[in-house]
Structure formats: C-alpha cells, structure tokens
Amino acid sequence: MSTFIFGHTTPDSDSIIGAISLSYLKNQLGEDTTPTRQGEINPETEFILDKFGFSKPELKTSYAGESVYLIDFMESSQSPKDINEATILGIVDHHKLGDLKTDAPLEMWVRPVGCSNTIVKQMFDYYDIEIPKNLAGIMACAILSDTVIFKSPTCTKEDTKACKELAELAEIEDYKALGMEMFIVKSNVLNATKEELVLRDFKDFNMGNSKIGVGQLEVVDLSVFDNMKNELFGAMKKLKEEGKRDSILLLLTDIMQEGSQLLVLSDTPEKIESAFNITLKDNQIWLPRVISRKKQIIPFLEKQF
Numbered sequence: 001m002s003t004f005i006f007g008h009t010t011p012d013s014d015s016i017i018g019a020i021s022l023s024y025l026k027n028q029l030g031e032d033t034t035p036t037r038q039g040e041i042n043p044e045t046e047f048i049l050d051k052f053g054f055s056k057p058e059l060k061t062s063y064a065g066e067s068v069y070l071i072d073f074m075e076s077s078q079s080p081k082d083i084n085e086a087t088i089l090g091i092v093d094h095h096k097l098g099d100l101k102t103d104a105p106l107e108m109w110v111r112p113v114g115c116s117n118t119i120v121k122q123m124f125d126y127y128d129i130e131i132p133k134n135l136a137g138i139m140a141c142a143i144l145s146d147t148v149i150f151k152s153p154t155c156t157k158e159d160t161k162a163c164k165e166l167a168e169l170a171e172i173e174d175y176k177a178l179g180m181e182m183f184i185v186k187s188n189v190l191n192a193t194k195e196e197l198v199l200r201d202f203k204d205f206n207m208g209n210s211k212i213g214v215g216q217l218e219v220v221d222l223s224v225f226d227n228m229k230n231e232l233f234g235a236m237k238k239l240k241e242e243g244k245r246d247s248i249l250l251l252l253t254d255i256m257q258e259g260s261q262l263l264v265l266s267d268t269p270e271k272i273e274s275a276f277n278i279t280l281k282d283n284q285i286w287l288p289r290v291i292s293r294k295k296q297i298i299p300f301l302e303k304q305f
C-alpha cells in the first residue's frame with residue numbers, strides 16, 4: 001500500500017512541490033509513496049507546474065487507516081480532519097512545533113529555514129540521490145516563492161545556496177527574473193472572488209481558546225487592492241462568522257515596497273493592537289518591513305492569545 005505525502009490545507013507552492021519532491025526522493029530510496037494535496041492549487045503553483053511539465057498531485061482529504069508523511073506543516077488545524085486515524089511516518093517542515101501527536105517513533109526533518117524544499121534538497125544531498133532537471137526547477141521555484149525571492153526575514157544562507165544549486169541543475173539562468181515572473185502571476189487578483197482571495201493563502205491557528213485565521217496575498221503592487229478593500233472586509237466577515245473564528249487577519253503584502261497592509265476583524269481588536277504595538281484605523285494599518293506571517297505575525301499573536 002502506498003504511503004501518501006501531502007502539505008497543509010489551502011496548499012501553497014511549497015506544500016505541493018514538497019509533496020512531489022519528497023515523494024520522488026522516498027521512491028528512489030525504495031519506498032512506495034504518492035504525492036497528494038488537501039485542496040485546490042493556486043495560480044502561482046499552476047504556473048510553476050506547467051512550466052516544468054508536472055501535473056498536480058491528486059486531491060485527497062481523508063487519510064484514516066493510511067500511512068503518511070507531512071510536509072510544510074505540523075498543526076492539527078491545517079491537517080485532514082481524520083489525521084488522528086492515520087499513521088504519521090515522518091514530518092519535513094520549517095514551521096513552529098505544532099500540536100500533532102503520534103503513537104510511534106517518527107522521522108523528523110525540521111529546520112528553521114525559509115522553505116521545506118530547502119530541507120528536501122538537503123535530504124537529497126544526504127542520501128546522495130540525483131535530482132532530475134525538471135524536479136530541480138520546481139524546487140527552486142518553491143524556494144523563490146516561500147522566501148519572496150530571498151527578501152523574507154525567514155530566508156537563510158541555506159535557502160539561497162539550495163536555490164542556486166537547484167537553478168543550476170535546472171539550467172535556469174536568471175532565477176530572480178523567474179521569481180518575478182511568478183510573483184506577477186501571483187499578483188493577478190482580478191479573476192477571483194473576494195472570498196477566494198482571502199482563502200488563497202490562508203491558515204487557521206488554535207491559540208489558547210481562540211481560533212485565529214490569517215490570510216496573506218503577496219503582490220508586486222498594492223494598488224491592485226485599491227478598490228476592493230470593502231469587499232475584502234465583507235468576505236472576511238463572512239468567513240469569521242462561518243468558521244466561528246475569534247479573529248481574521250489579512251496581510252496584503254507588497255514585495256517591492258517590502259511591507260504589508262494589515263486588515264483586521266476581531267472580537268478582541270485590543271489584543272491585536274497590543275500584539276504589534278499599533279493603533280488600527282478603519283480596521284487596518286500599514287506595517288513597514290513586515291512580509292513574513294510565520295516570523296513577524298504568528299509569534300506575536302501567540303503571546304496575546
């Protein structure tokens with residue numbers, strides 16, 4: 001029986017490509033694994049997979065009785081609902097320690113780097129397995145995506161090194177230009193509903209007794225959102241109520257200006273304000289230099305809730 005490998009709910013490029021790259025490595029090592037995904041892929045991921053000739057992993061949302069590897073997450077809130085009925089053989093991740101539990105020992109590759117695919121690259125090196133050209137291409141793109149072309153404070157020397165080596169294997173000459181091309185695809189927000197936009201890169205966290213949802217849209221020019229803030233707030237309000245969330249935050253990140261407009265709907269806005277030492281005006285504020293949800297948003301919310 002095949003072991004399934006998948007990333008978090010509302011998968012991003014790292015989650016999808018990580019499932020593909022880790023599955024390839026595991027299969028080379030003699031295991032029988034299949035990459036899967038918990039949700040629809042986003043336009044950026046679609047662009048990357050098309051460019052290097054990959055099809056998307058199959059959609060699978062239930063894993064009771066299965067053996068699994070998790071990549072790019074280890075939170076129950078980002079897991080399939082029946083994760084407790086699955087056997088977790090291993091985790092490859094670059095996030096904070098989550099709340100999942102296992103009954104048996106497991107393999108863990110967890111490191112504070114900018115992208116799960118950086119860790120997978122290190123695993124390939126560790127096992128001395130060759131990375132095919134097209135696989136190296138998508139892995140390089142995952143690193144460019146997660147590190148916001150090396151601009152994110154989460155980016156480490158290991159990420160830039162891995163990305164450069166992968167780009168070389170893939171014969172990508174100007175990987176920063178490819179990164180920009182990806183972010184331009186990502187910046188197209190006009191063909192989606194506002195609810196789809198809020199959910200495009202969205203994560204729920206259980207903090208204390210509160211459920212906090214945090215979405216992020218990374219674009220090359222924030223002006224694309226100029227005439228849609230009210231509608232975005234409308235979609236956030238609906239999701240907050242439907243999901244019984246205590247707070248819902250949306251980061252509109254400008255990767256050129258390197259900062260984020262933060263939109264907030266919360267039952268306890270004072271907690272959000274003291275988390276970042278800010279005063280919200282019309283439920284929003286510009287946060288200069290803030291581009292990482294993982295490093296610059298979540299830890300400060302955790303302390304408050």
Ligand code: MG
Pocket residue numbers: 008012014015072
């Ligand atoms: Mg991710």
Ligand code: MG
Pocket residue numbers: 014015072094114115116146
């Ligand atoms: Mg990641």
Ligand code: MG
Pocket residue numbers: 012145146
């Ligand atoms: Mg991200």
